[in-house]
Amino acid sequence: MPILPERIRLAALHGQSQLADETTPFVRNAWYVAALAHEVDRQPLARRLLDLPVVLFRQLDGRAVALEDRCAHRSFPLSRGTLDGDTLVCGYHGARYDGDGHCRHVPSQSQIPPGAMVRAFPLHEAGALVWIWMGDPAKADIAAVPHQPWMADAGWVSSTERLHLLASYVRLHENLLDLTHLSFLHANSFGTPDYASAPFDTRLDEDAGRFALLRTVSPTRLPPLWARPTGLDGVDAARVVESTFLSPALHVVAVKFYACALPEDAQPARAIRTAHIVTPESGQRTHYFIQHARNFALDDDDITAFMHAQLLKAFQEDVDGLEAIEALLGGYAEQQPEISFHADRASLAMRRWLKRQAHAELAG
Numbered sequence: 001m002p003i004l005p006e007r008i009r010l011a012a013l014h015g016q017s018q019l020a021d022e023t024t025p026f027v028r029n030a031w032y033v034a035a036l037a038h039e040v041d042r043q044p045l046a047r048r049l050l051d052l053p054v055v056l057f058r059q060l061d062g063r064a065v066a067l068e069d070r071c072a073h074r075s076f077p078l079s080r081g082t083l084d085g086d087t088l089v090c091g092y093h094g095a096r097y098d099g100d101g102h103c104r105h106v107p108s109q110s111q112i113p114p115g116a117m118v119r120a121f122p123l124h125e126a127g128a129l130v131w132i133w134m135g136d137p138a139k140a141d142i143a144a145v146p147h148q149p150w151m152a153d154a155g156w157v158s159s160t161e162r163l164h165l166l167a168s169y170v171r172l173h174e175n176l177l178d179l180t181h182l183s184f185l186h187a188n189s190f191g192t193p194d195y196a197s198a199p200f201d202t203r204l205d206e207d208a209g210r211f212a213l214l215r216t217v218s219p220t221r222l223p224p225l226w227a228r229p230t231g232l233d234g235v236d237a238a239r240v241v242e243s244t245f246l247s248p249a250l251h252v253v254a255v256k257f258y259a260c261a262l263p264e265d266a267q268p269a270r271a272i273r274t275a276h277i278v279t280p281e282s283g284q285r286t287h288y289f290i291q292h293a294r295n296f297a298l299d300d301d302d303i304t305a306f307m308h309a310q311l312l313k314a315f316q317e318d319v320d321g322l323e324a325i326e327a328l329l330g331g332y333a334e335q336q337p338e339i340s341f342h343a344d345r346a347s348l349a350m351r352r353w354l355k356r357q358a359h360a361e362l363a364g
């Protein structure tokens with residue numbers, strides 16, 4: 001016996017049909033991060049991206065290359081082969097591929113069969129990240145890489161990490177546009193009880209596909225993760241947060257902190273920025289890269305290590321929560337209705353946009 005009246009259940013499901021979820025096709029015409037730059041070297045790296053097997057490696061001149069990880073002959077994973085100079089040699093029958101994906105040599109015959117090639121994907125390396133374009137090659141435009149200037153700016157000291165999330169990338173984006181969960185899911189890390197009820201504003205730009213949530217929590221007491229590095233321990237402080245969906249691959253959370261007792265501009269800079277870099281592996285698995293930066297105490301390695309460890313603990317709470325949702329819903333035979341809150345305004349707009357983009361791509 002369903003608990004919801006049929007009228008409400010059907011209305012909820014109808015609303016959800018406009019929203020992206022784990023069943024929505026990927027937006028392919030976008031730059032995604034394939035790997036952290038240090039992960040790509042002379043050992044072929046296998047990584048599933050947007051539900052396609054990809055192999056990444058570096059050529060002798062240091063240039064990163066990405067090929068479809070499936071030999072054109074009998075589909076042996078090329079990542080299980082070896083590099084000979086700039087050539088990737090298949091580990092099954094020895095076909096040799098250049099970085100452009102063309103087979104240049106077949107050991108058992110002198111001719112290269114027509115069509116002996118694999119797909120090569122455009123890459124763009126910037127700072128700590130290797131971006132990949134897996135959509136229509138004619139639309140790959142480096143100017144559209146959503147890399148942010150601060151991500152490679154000496155005025156911001158950064159650390160990076162890669163997490164693996166057994167849940168949809170849509171759920172991760174939604175989590176990042178919903179900061180009310182900090183008071184609960186992150187009650188033991190960087191959440192505070194006053195966070196969920198603090199006033200917020202949204203900025204929704206449907207044309208540009210940018211969705212932002214702004215929240216000021218003031219006066220508040222900062223959790224140790226922020227209080228210790230900023231020196232704002234035990235004082236009334238303001239925590240001003242802007243969380244922005246910039247592309248299907250990138251969400252940036254920018255936070256500044258200042259003591260309430262002084263005008264903001266009379267205090268030292270104390271800001272952090274976190275790039276939540278989101279690459280679908282499949283419909284229900286996500287590569288979750290992080291680049292976290294601050295603009296103060298730039299030379300203090302202890303603070304870098306402290307913040308990195310504390311943040312990772314908090315982000316693991318997101319991973320655990322989203323995986324619990326994905327696993328729970330996977331146990332139902334049918335789609336379950338969702339009831340939304342006012343605070344979901346930005347995430348609902350983002351999910352509608354993602355679904356529209358995905359279907360517009362499919363329609364050509």
Ligand code: FES
Pocket residue numbers: 071072073074075076090091092093094095
């Ligand atoms: S499968 Fe690669 S050469 Fe045969």
Ligand SMILES: [Fe+2]
Pocket residue numbers: 175181182185186314318
């Ligand atoms: Fe979170």
